[in-house]
Amino acid sequence: MFDITIVGAGVVGCSIARELARYKLKVCVIDKDSDVANGTTKANSAIVHAGFDAKPESLKGKLNAKGNSMFDKLAEELDFPFKRNGSLVLCFNKNDVDKLNDLKKQGERNGVPGLEIIEGDKLREMEPNVSDEVVAALHASTGAIVCPYEMTIALAENAFTNGVDFKFETEVKAIDKIEDIYVLRTNKGDIETKIVVNASGVFADEINNMISNNKINIVARKGEYCLFDKSVGNMISKTVFQLPTKMGKGILVTPTVDGNLLIGPNAIDTEDKNDLNTSSEGINDIISKAGLSIKQVPMRQVITSFSGLRAHSVENDFIIGEQQDAENFINAAGIESPGLSSAPAIAEMVVDIIVNKLNPSKNEKFNPIRKGIPKxxxxxxxxxxxxxxxxxxxxxxxxxxxxxxxxxxxxxxxxxxxxxxxxxxxxxxxxxxxxxxxxxxxxxxxxxxxxxxxxxxxxxxxxxxxxxxxxxxxxxxx
The missing domain is CATH 1.10.10 (Arc Repressor Mutant, subunit A)
Incomplete structure (x- = not known):
């Protein structure tokens, strides 16, 4: 029997697992896929957001900037690619500059340092290839880029070497609670555990709804991307956003930590939680909109297109905490953008709940260092x-x-x-x-x-x- 079983081996589940490895606990991570980072984590914008987008009273607003500030130490300890390249939110109309100021004030309330509004020559010096239509931009110096799956692999390896068990191709079919013990009925047999952490991405509602009457609803929101060859990876140096809408942060243009150029995503809600198809309409849409941000989209240098699914909750916020009618069942659900940026802070929040419940002793043998593959x-x-x-x-x-x-x-x-x-x-x-x-x-x-x-x-x-x-x-x- 395990003390804690985490359902989901994405960046959130593996972040939680690594934090739990700091304690003398028997921890298991299970995932229906064959490897870590096979879901939402494997296909997203790879952006560590500064933290100015979300409302201060939301969990997204409270956790983004905190999570962002934790990446430098994590990357140093775990040896994964990470770069603070900064970000810009572009404004194309002088009448909308007030919206940039609103974002700046919101970011400051969220604890984001170093925000500034720039325009004119300073903007062009910073990013010469932004569109001539841009009149001003919000600059966030703490914006960053990362490799999300390399980060998750690093977290998982470090958790594993510190004693966490991992079980792959293990799908939860049902959950029962027998006295104080949860029994996860999987395709590979039963798993008994004192605490369940639900970090299962777009399937988090299905896991929650197996045990709780407080139902949640997760919508799979698909985003399509185009990836460009490294020969044009230096077209821009910062992550370039457009003023956000209710559907998200709009089409971005960004370098990657590996030297490519990436554009996307759009936002298409889908009922099929395994739908990773791309469409000519979707790709043409993101290319067209990316053309608003930069002077020229280098179409001849596209090497692939792909899509990913975000776990959008109808509450439009993260769902983190113990279910009221299911003691010791803890959700980390609805983790869409800025979920990657917030993952280290989400892990701390979940682990604090568990530590307060179990009061475990520290694992004095915990080693935070992991060395990656020589490149x-x-x-x-x-x-x-x-x-x-x-x-x-x-x-x-x-x-x-x-x-x-x-x-x-x-x-x-x-x-x-x-x-x-x-x-x-x-x-x-x-x-x-x-x-x-x-x-x-x-x-x-x-x-x-x-x-x-x-x-x-x-x-x-x-x-x-x-x-x-x-x-x-x-x-x-x-």
Missing amino acids: FRELNNEERKKLIQQDSRYGKIICRCETVTEGEIINAIRRPLGARTLDGVKRRTRSGMGRCQAGFCAPKIVEILARELNLMPTEVTKFGGESKLLVGKDKETI
Whole structure:
């Protein structure tokens, strides 16, 4: 039996797991998918918002700026990509400058430092490629960018090495409460636990509604994106927003921590919580709107489009806390933007509730440090030579677009909570994320996965389950 079982291995669930690892508790994280960060976390804007958007009285307003301020230490301890590049909210009409001032005042109430309204020459010096139609902007120096799945993998690895258990491809079918114990009925058997933390993204309402009469409703809000080649990644340096609407923060244009350019998302509510399709209408819409922010959208440099789902609550705020009619059942639900930015603060809030209930002792052996996979593409020649001397497989390039070596891929597979799928390797190493989108490297990565995991190549999957890449053989070569 576990003290705490967290349902959902996204950035929020793994943030909570890592914080709980600081205590002498028996903790488990379960997820219906084959890896961490397979839901909302894997496909979003990768923005660490400064915190001026949300109303001060909301949980979003209270947790965003606090969470933002925690990223520097987290990135240093866990070795994931993070950059404070700053952000701009663009205004295209002098009559709307008051709205920028309102955002600034709201941000200051939320505890956001360093906000300023800029215009004219100062704006053009800061960001030369913004549209000529822009008349002013709100500059937030604490705005940042991050790799959300690398961050989540880092959190999970650190939680795991500090004693947290992880169970994948484990789907909750029902929840019963027998006296003071929750029994999670899963496809892989029953899990008994004193406390349940519901961090299951767009499915959080379904988990909550299995046990509580206080029903919640989560709407899957789809956002589509275009990703551009690194050759245009320096077109802008800051994350560029447009004045927000009731549907969200509008279309943004941003560099990524890996050097690409990203535009999106739109906002389309969908009843299908597995709908990750993109449409020509949606992509054309975000391209058109992005053209309002920058002088030219470099369409010839698009390398892929994708979509992600946000867990929008009808209350339009985070739902965090113990359910009144289900003692020891704690929600971390409705975690849409700025959920990624707020995740460290959400984790602290949830863990405070648990600590007050269980009064556990501190885990004196807790080690906050995690070291990531060496990135061959980022090393200088001397560092590369030294790495190859230690392991010759770091001298063999597998993914040419992103300069990923066989040594990195093997590291990704063998490390704690290592990759078991093609997507798992991709998110840990960036293999397959370049111009050719895995056209050249995928067969070799399948071969490495099969060898390292002692599988037949036909058993290797893209993202678990039945997502097999090979269905047979036409020659006796496998």
